[in-house]
Amino acid sequence: MTRVDEFTSFYTSTSASTLRATYALCGDRQVAFEATVDAYRRAWRDWTKIRDHRPLAWVRNEAWRLTALSRGTHPLRRKHEEDADVELLEALGDMPIDDRRLIVLLTLGQTDLVEASREVGVPAEHGMETVTTALDVLEKRLGQPLEQLEERMHALGTVTRQMQMPPAETIRHRAQIGQRRNTLLLVAAAVALVLGGGFLVTDGDALASRADLPHRQKIGDEGPDVVLEAQKIGTDDLLTSAQVKKLDPARTWRVVDTNDDLEDKTPYATCPTKRFANSDPLKAYVRTYEVKGGTNERVAQAIEVSRSTDEADDAFRRLVRWYSDCEHPRVQLVGSYVVKRPFGDFRILRLRSYRSPERTFTVGFSHSGTVASTVVHEVDGATGPEIETFAQTLNDSVARVCKESGGRCSDDIEVLSANPPRTSEAPQFLGIVDLPPIADIDKVWAGVDSPERGINPAATQCDRASFKSKDVRRSQSRVFVIPEARELPQEFGVAETVGQFRSVTTAKKFVAKITDRVKKCEDDSLSARVDQKMSVTSGEAKGTVWRVGLEVTKKSRIYYRVALVRRGADVAQVTFTPAGSYDISQKVFSTLAARAGQRLVYMP
Structure with missing residues (x-):
């Protein structure tokens, strides 16, 4: 593929989404259109430099920079755009710029959290925290749940559909004209310096007087060659x-x-x-x-x-x-x-x-x-x-x-x-590196997705927690065991279920309901004992851990250590099933529960 074909393919496949995202950021369709066109012109001029280095992120950043620095959004023109969602645009406009850009990139930009955070220039963990808080603010201001806000964000794109981006050859032609014009201006400025007595260089090269050349000319060749x-x-x-x-x-x-x-x-x-x-x-x-x-x-x-x-x-x-x-x-x-x-x-x-x-x-x-x-x-x-x-x-x-x-x-x-860095596999769950040592067992934990879809393997008879309801957008479960430790009975292990609720409010209601069930469990079942209750807090994640004992016979009882942790609209339930001396303390378990809350930052 030639350089021209490569740029044309890139421009054709990305220009519409870039225009939508730029419009959502600045709130003025004409400003967004001009900035987007200008950004792609600049991209063509520097195509050999950026083609292998995230060119879409480069173009979006350039378009945003042009709207923020080169032009100002006209509030009257924005208000008279009858098809514009002025209420949403104003709510976005009142947000800090990083918050606004993350929300736009995750919706109209069709970008995942890691890439969006990288584009904005913040760590992924910080990006997740920022966007979660920002969405909560947006929900409260506009009085709508997240799914409706997401629909309104995507609907912003309808405003720009009537604006036809110029063909790729026009973009390239304008870029070449602009580049020639800039070169002529720079040469003219240098000649003016010479004619005006700018012979300040000791080696006799008047045009090489770096102190007198315009700043724009110096930018390109002042950066160090990092490889050298x-x-x-x-x-x-x-x-x-x-x-x-x-x-x-x-x-x-x-x-x-x-x-x-x-x-x-x-x-x-x-x-x-x-x-x-x-x-x-x-x-x-x-x-x-x-x-x-x-x-x-x-x-x-x-x-x-x-x-x-x-x-x-x-x-x-x-x-x-x-x-x-x-x-x-x-x-x-x-x-x-x-x-x-x-x-x-x-x-x-x-x-x-x-x-x-x-x-x-x-x-x-x-x-x-x-x-x-x-x-x-x-x-x-x-x-x-x-x-x-x-x-x-x-x-x-x-x-x-x-x-x-x-x-x-x-x-x-x-x-x-800080939150722990994401794991490569199922980062919203506990990682192998999070799990505690058990007695003197010198083998490695292993985690697998729960084979039983729709069933919560972390639920106990006391909490009867189910993540199947209209309030839950998605849920998943994993089971952790130590497969090479043959001395452990089959029932030993850790089960974890994570659920993403439709709003913070519904997540809070779910946690309150399950907590109330555990609290009443002893009254509802004479064979049940609930003790060792502890609260856990880690950043924005908060929860409770209990030890639940259920009588099997008059002389024996099985125990579970259970945790319920919420972070925003995300909830994790973790249940550890010990076996005799193969157990951990409630303090160690509460630390594990706090880590499960931290991992919720990586919910998709």
């Missing part, structure tokens, strides 16, 4: 033992080894399945550090230099996913944090291995330009370094490479607790 700059990255850009010492100042640290062998495939830490997240890095370094004196405390740092910033983006996400998908016996994710920075956030995860000896892993992931970097700290026991201290060390590791990598440096960081 990245060639400068070397072992001097790795952390020193003095910087690592901040993680444990009482110890004496030393560098054990520095390896730049791209053919080495051995993972340098516990969870990764490969040594490098990039399949074809430009260069990579792994440095290991240890404490003198025979302890098991160690640090590993890896930097991977990619051939483009997009490849570095992918490597960063893959690094995080290796840990969010970690499936090692008795290894559990116990903490998740985000390091807020002006130029892109970092992630920190804390995991614990409950093998003997117990061991704590603190892992930091950073990204700067063409470089993705990982810092891993390991130590025996249940205590790792202070997260704030580790975050500073992580930032130090970036500070040494950000200039050469084409990234942007900053010492302005803030560490916040």
Whole structure:
């Protein structure tokens, strides 16, 4: 396919949806039309640069920028568009811009949450929280449930259907004319400088006087060649033992080894399945550090230099996913944090291995330009370094490479607790890395979708919870077991059902109804006992856990640990069925329930 054919196909397939989204953002059809046409003209001029780097996101951002900066929406003209949903447009217009863009991208933009968040420039977790809150605000302001608002959003597109986008050849022709005009203006400006006495350059080239050329001419060639700059990255850009010492100042640290062998495939830490997240890095370094004196405390740092910033983006996400998908016996994710920075956030995860000896892993992931970097700290026991201290060390590791990598440096960081990163499979459910160790079993948990459609495997005789009703938009169930642990009886395991309700109100009513059933269970059934009630809260997720005992015979009783957690319009029920000594405490179960609430952020 030729370059012209490629652009024509792209333009034909995306221009209508881009126009709809731009109109929803600015509320003025003519402004949206002109901005969209102009954005595609600019896309054609830069097609060789953007064709392989999310061109649709580039065009949408450019169109929005043109509406926001180059023109102003005329309120009178908008009000006189009789076919416009002025009430909805005004409600959107009163929202913060990130909220508005996320809602538009998820509806008219036909974009998923991850891509929409990336386009707006926020982490997916933050994007989910933002759009959930924004939709609640929109529901309350307009007094309509989510499904009706979604229909109204899509109906905005009918306003732009009467506007015919010009043919692709017209877009290309206008772009070429505009480019020639800009070039002539720049040359004319340079000549004017020469004629006006602008001979300021010592090498005799009057047209090369960079201080006097218009800013628009300088933009294109002032940016560094990030690949050439990245060639400068070397072992001097790795952390020193003095910087690592901040993680444990009482110890004496030393560098054990520095390896730049791209053919080495051995993972340098516990969870990764490969040594490098990039399949074809430009260069990579792994440095290991240890404490003198025979302890098991160690640090590993890896930097991977990619051939483009997009490849570095992918490597960063893959690094995080290796840990969010970690499936090692008795290894559990116990903490998740985000390091807020002006130029892109970092992630920190804390995991614990409950093998003997117990061991704590603190892992930091950073990204700067063409470089993705990982810092891993390991130590025996249940205590790792202070997260704030580790975050500073992580930032130090970036500070040494950000200039050469084409990234942007900053010492302005803030560490916040965060939802765990999404897992690759069924991210709205508990992940294998979330599940606790059981007694002395040294085998891995496994999760599968429940084979019985429409039946809630997490329901007990006390709660009788059913996620089949007109108030539930969708529901799914999964069952978690330890298949290789032959000593466990068949009834042992964890069941989880998640449901997305049509509104926050209906979700609250469901939780209240099930909670009331559990509360009355002892009165309704003489064989039932309900105890160990605890409340759980994690961010926007709130819920309750109970232990439910049901008498089987006069001398025996079976127990369940049950949790019901709500986050917005999403609800999770988690039930753990112990077997004798193969049990966990209610405190551990409440932590698991809180994690289930956090995972609801990834409901589709």
